[in-house]
Amino acid sequence: MNFELLYSDRIxxxxxxxxxxxxxIAVKPGIISLAGGNPSPDTFPVKELKDCFLKVLExxxxxxxxxxxxxxxxxxxxIIKQYSRNQGINCETENILITSGSQQGMDLVCKxxxxxxxxxxxxxxxxxxxxxxxxxxxxxxxxxxxxxxxIDIDILEDILKDRQKTGILPKFIYLIPTFQNPSGVTxxxxxRNSIIKLAEKYGILxxxxxxxxxxxxxxxxxKPIKALDRNENVIYMSSFSKxxxxxxxxxxxxxxxDLIRKMVIGKQGADLHTSSLNQAIVAxxxxxxxxxxxxxxxxxxxxxxxxxxxxxxxxxxxxxATWTKPQGGFFVWMSLxxxxxxxxxxSKAVEKGVIYVPGSSFCVDGSNKNSMRxxxxxxxxxxxxxxxxxxxxxxxx
Amino acid sequence: MNFELLYSDRIxxxxxxxxxxxxxIAVKPGIISLAGGNPSPDTFPVKELKDCFLKVLExxxxxxxxxxxxxxxxxxxxIIKQYSRNQGINCETENILITSGSQQGMDLVCKxxxxxxxxxxxxxxxxxxxxxxxxxxxxxxxxxxxxxxxIDIDILEDILKDRQKTGILPKFIYLIPTFQNPSGVTxxxxxRNSIIKLAEKYGILxxxxxxxxxxxxxxxxxKPIKALDRNENVIYMSSFSKxxxxxxxxxxxxxxxDLIRKMVIGKQGADLHTSSLNQAIVAxxxxxxxxxxxxxxxxxxxxxxxxxxxxxxxxxxxxxATWTKPQGGFFVWMSLxxxxxxxxxxSKAVEKGVIYVPGSSFCVDGSNKNSMRxxxxxxxxxxxxxxxxxxxxxxxx
Numbered sequence: 069m070n071f072e073l074l075y076s077d078r079i080x081x082x083x084x085x086x087x088x089x090x091x092x093i094a095v096k097p098g099i100i101s102l103a104g105g106n107p108s109p110d111t112f113p114v115k116e117l118k119d120c121f122l123k124v125l126e127x128x129x130x131x132x133x134x135x136x137x138x139x140x141x142x143x144x145x146x147i148i149k150q151y152s153r154n155q156g157i158n159c160e161t162e163n164i165l166i167t168s169g170s171q172q173g174m175d176l177v178c179k180x181x182x183x184x185x186x187x188x189x190x191x192x193x194x195x196x197x198x199x200x201x202x203x204x205x206x207x208x209x210x211x212x213x214x215x216x217x218x219i220d221i222d223i224l225e226d227i228l229k230d231r232q233k234t235g236i237l238p239k240f241i242y243l244i245p246t247f248q249n250p251s252g253v254t255x256x257x258x259x260r261n262s263i264i265k266l267a268e269k270y271g272i273l274x275x276x277x278x279x280x281x282x283x284x285x286x287x288x289x290x291k292p293i294k295a296l297d298r299n300e301n302v303i304y305m306s307s308f309s310k311x312x313x314x315x316x317x318x319x320x321x322x323x324x325x326d327l328i329r330k331m332v333i334g335k336q337g338a339d340l341h342t343s344s345l346n347q348a349i350v351a352x353x354x355x356x357x358x359x360x361x362x363x364x365x366x367x368x369x370x371x372x373x374x375x376x377x378x379x380x381x382x383x384x385x386x387x388x389a390t391w392t393k394p395q396g397g398f399f400v401w402m403s404l405x406x407x408x409x410x411x412x413x414x415s416k417a418v419e420k421g422v423i424y425v426p427g428s429s430f431c432v433d434g435s436n437k438n439s440m441r442x443x444x445x446x447x448x449x450x451x452x453x454x455x456x457x458x459x460x461x462x463x464x465x
Numbered sequence: 466m467n468f469e470l471l472y473s474d475r476i477x478x479x480x481x482x483x484x485x486x487x488x489x490i491a492v493k494p495g496i497i498s499l500a501g502g503n504p505s506p507d508t509f510p511v512k513e514l515k516d517c518f519l520k521v522l523e524x525x526x527x528x529x530x531x532x533x534x535x536x537x538x539x540x541x542x543x544i545i546k547q548y549s550r551n552q553g554i555n556c557e558t559e560n561i562l563i564t565s566g567s568q569q570g571m572d573l574v575c576k577x578x579x580x581x582x583x584x585x586x587x588x589x590x591x592x593x594x595x596x597x598x599x600x601x602x603x604x605x606x607x608x609x610x611x612x613x614x615x616i617d618i619d620i621l622e623d624i625l626k627d628r629q630k631t632g633i634l635p636k637f638i639y640l641i642p643t644f645q646n647p648s649g650v651t652x653x654x655x656x657r658n659s660i661i662k663l664a665e666k667y668g669i670l671x672x673x674x675x676x677x678x679x680x681x682x683x684x685x686x687x688k689p690i691k692a693l694d695r696n697e698n699v700i701y702m703s704s705f706s707k708x709x710x711x712x713x714x715x716x717x718x719x720x721x722x723d724l725i726r727k728m729v730i731g732k733q734g735a736d737l738h739t740s741s742l743n744q745a746i747v748a749x750x751x752x753x754x755x756x757x758x759x760x761x762x763x764x765x766x767x768x769x770x771x772x773x774x775x776x777x778x779x780x781x782x783x784x785x786a787t788w789t790k791p792q793g794g795f796f797v798w799m800s801l802x803x804x805x806x807x808x809x810x811x812s813k814a815v816e817k818g819v820i821y822v823p824g825s826s827f828c829v830d831g832s833n834k835n836s837m838r839x840x841x842x843x844x845x846x847x848x849x850x851x852x853x854x855x856x857x858x859x860x861x862x
Contacts, residue, residue: 069668069697071723074636079577085733109527117530118522125515130506133514133710168565168714168736175735179601180476201734204576239471271466300466313530315741317565326468336482337598338572339565343740344712 077184078206086429087196090414100455102442103423105249105398109446111366112313113358120352124345132348138332138340140166140320141347147354148320155281156295157304162325165332168342170279170319172335173305174198177240177275178205179334180327187238189227191219193401193430193439195249198242198277209432210238216392218245218255221262228270240273240303245293247280247397250430250441254395260293267301279307279319280397282363285371287395300324308350310398311363316346370398373444376452381442384460398445403427407438408463422458474581475603482597483826487811497852499839500820502646502795506843508763509710510755517749521742529745535729535737537563537717538744544751545717552678553692554701559722562729565739567676567716569732570702571595574637574672575602576731577724584635586624588616590798590827590836592646595639595674606829607635613789615642615652618659625667637670637700642690644677644794647827647838651792657690664698676704676716677794679760682768684792697721705747707795708760713743767795770841773849778839781857795842800824804835805860819855 090103124132139145145164152159167173174197182188184206190199192211202209212224224241231237241263245255255263267274276293294304300323307319321331335341353359377400381391391402404410410426417423427439444452487500521529536542542561549556564570571594579585581603587596589608599606609621621638628634638660642652652660664671673690691701697720704716718728732738750756774797778788788799801807807823814820824836841849 069670069721071721071727074578074670075727076576076578076580076583078580079727079731082730082734084730106532109531112526112530114522114526114530118519121518122515125511129509129511133509133511133712134506135503135706135711168740171734172736179473181471181473183473183475197733197737204731204734273466273471309532314532315530317736317738317740324466324468330468330472330476333479333481334476334601336594337479337568337601338735339569339714340594341714343565343714343743345743346740 078204081206082200082204085196085200087425090425098421099418100422100447100451100458102444102447102455103425104443104446106446107310107314107398108369111369113353113362116353116358116362117313117349120349120356124348124352128348132344134344136341136344136347138335140164140342141344141351143355144347144351147351148322152322156291157322159322160325163322163328165321165323165328165335166342166347167319167321167335168339169309169314169317170277170305170307171197171201172338173319173321174201174275174277176321176331176334176338177303178202178207179338180330181239181273182207187231187236189224189238189241190432191243191248192433193250193427193436194242194432195244195277196429199432202242211432211435214248214251214253216253218248218253218259219243219263221259221266224263225266228266228272232270237270237272240275241267242275242277243293244277246278246290247283247394247399249280249397250399250425251401252392252394252397252399253401254290257290260290260296264293264296264301268299272301274302276302276304278304279310281306282311283367283370284396285367285374294322303327311359311366312350312353316343316350318342318346318350370445373447373449373452376449377442377444377456380453380456384456388463398443400442400444401439402442403436403439404463409437410440411437413462416462417459420458420462422455424459475601478603479597479601482593484593484822487822495818496815497819497844497848497855499841499844499852500822501840501843503843504707504711504795505766508766510750510759513750513755513759514710514746517746517753521745521749525745529741531741533738533741533744535732537561537739538741538748540752541744541748544748545719549719553688554719555694556719557722560719560725562718562720562725562732563739563744564716564718564732565736566706566711566714567674567702567704568594568598569735570716570718571598571672571674573718573728573731573735574700575599575604576735577727578636578670579604584628584633586621586635586638587829588640588645589830590647590824590833591639591829592641592674593826596829599639604636608829608832611645611648611650613650615645615650615656616640616660618656618663621660622663625663625669629667634667634669637672638664639672639674640690641674643675643687644680644791644796646677646794647796647822648798649789649791649794649796650798651687654687657687657693661690661693661698665696669698671699673699673701675701676707678703679708680764680767681793682764682771691719700724708756708763709747709750713740713747715739715743715747767842770844770846770849773846774839774841774853777850777853781853785860795840797839797841798836799839800833800836801860806834807837808834810859813859814856817855817859819852821856
């Protein structure tokens, strides 16, 4: 069989995730990886997960091992509803859909909204997993730069103005406004207010991807854009992957009822429903109010790592680079003043025994070639210091 | 926001699963449901599942609660490889992909192969979940009737001949050849040989959906079509949903390496990977050789129910209907001789306190209006008898 003749247009233009491929190559013993995007297994609440599993299995095995509604576990939906309301998000049961990770949330948003060639605005830089999904729906991606305060509102409005003239607006703006992956930047409150006004003015949707929201190590809490939503302009996604564990694949979407209904129809064809067992475990965990104390533990765990990374960067890169100071999440974004190319230097880093993700991997226009994403989440304190030092030896050559 | 202006073409033409909607309406206390497609919770190996969970959590929690490779758990892939080879399927590790239920297998097959308007051949009747997925990729569906020996090979070849003249062949033939959902029919060995020859002759793919394969209650075992595959014409899908439990959402695909690679790329955008935890539980269950004895138990469990249903139908419908005699799976397909319309009579059945799924729900051309799918899997022996009797009271009016 000649499969090349059979493949769909969408799959022909897709490549494997560059980061996933890069990580496969770079896994050699003893290497210090500042490249991962994973949460630390040290933060997984193993004992509590076990207890919750045993409890739900005992009391409810007939239901939680069976097929279940596409919308999600009703207890978990109620928990998400309450949690969302506490975040200032106005929502009912019908606004919520449980998904198999936020990756699926993104997939269903695209399934429901995108025709091939539709334009979507993404941040420069942005999360490659979502870019991959957008490309799989043959979206035309337009990047808008992020600075220390988040996406550049002026450039964004210029684009919207321009598109309004042509009569064809982008289908949505995809944002990770809080502790952004990869930049670590948080969109300011002022800009959140501006962007929701833009969305209303131009009648455009915002897809707010917010997996790191609960991982704030310092600074004032800022409400999600969704909490400012008055006219159903915002689709909000978040996840238990970073606060509980990724292996259960449980996440959620809060959006306009009509759109959620369409996403349910899309999900019926995609995987019928998210694992009933895993949803029940997560619901039991939340119901027993275990999340609050757990979050305290993991916040102090990650805060220490972030501090060590920022101190190490300060020590080694003071006069040769600029970098972000994230108040939460997993990532620091560092840009080299002399414009060294981080793609080209990657193999040198591997030789030295340290890896990062080159900045261009996150940019739909291939920009930010002098930048890199550095994650502190899964690295020992000692190795964060050592890794940053090794990096400095490469880039000050 | 006016969402109607924003929705994609694919979602605009999709309706919610008719069966899922029908079952929502029809759930009232005391009703006997012969409509479900679920396995019986009585067959779920709860204790063993618990033991496997505890074991894998203890020895491997750092890995099984973390993100994991898109391809699937390597142990589970090896188990599937061995199992497939025992079925006569020639395969390597790279031929296998673990999916979040076979529904996702179907979704990824479509993602990789279908452009809007591409033709796919399906059985009349066929599984609505897959039809839903096919429609979500805007496939043009052509139905080929199933008789007591499976899909009609002559009609199928006529269609292929015709399409060959136009130069545009269907992208694939979607088949559930063993204990078909909904008809219960099994494609004979002779026809399996014919169909693989057709696939080779016309250079066309077959998607073999085989979730009920292990649930044979009597008769001789027949090899999957995939075991006859010489030229990479067959993509095989099966699942742990019916033999273990559906709540874990673990299934698999065996296909040509190049195509599996493309499906992996598609899955990266869809849900990153199937729950690492659930894959580990299933792998542990299989590794401990628990499946073999478990299957013996559930086969005798379901066989009794099938026998009771066939006896009851024989008693009540002898001279007014024809029906299939499935050697495995969950379903009997019954067609009323006087061509009563099972859609129209559905509300009467609900009144009587019994439900089925009308035949037209399974047919892309709306045919088989005088047929219905009857499932014995989740119904008590007493209620199978009572349900069939109640049905006979409606249809002999």
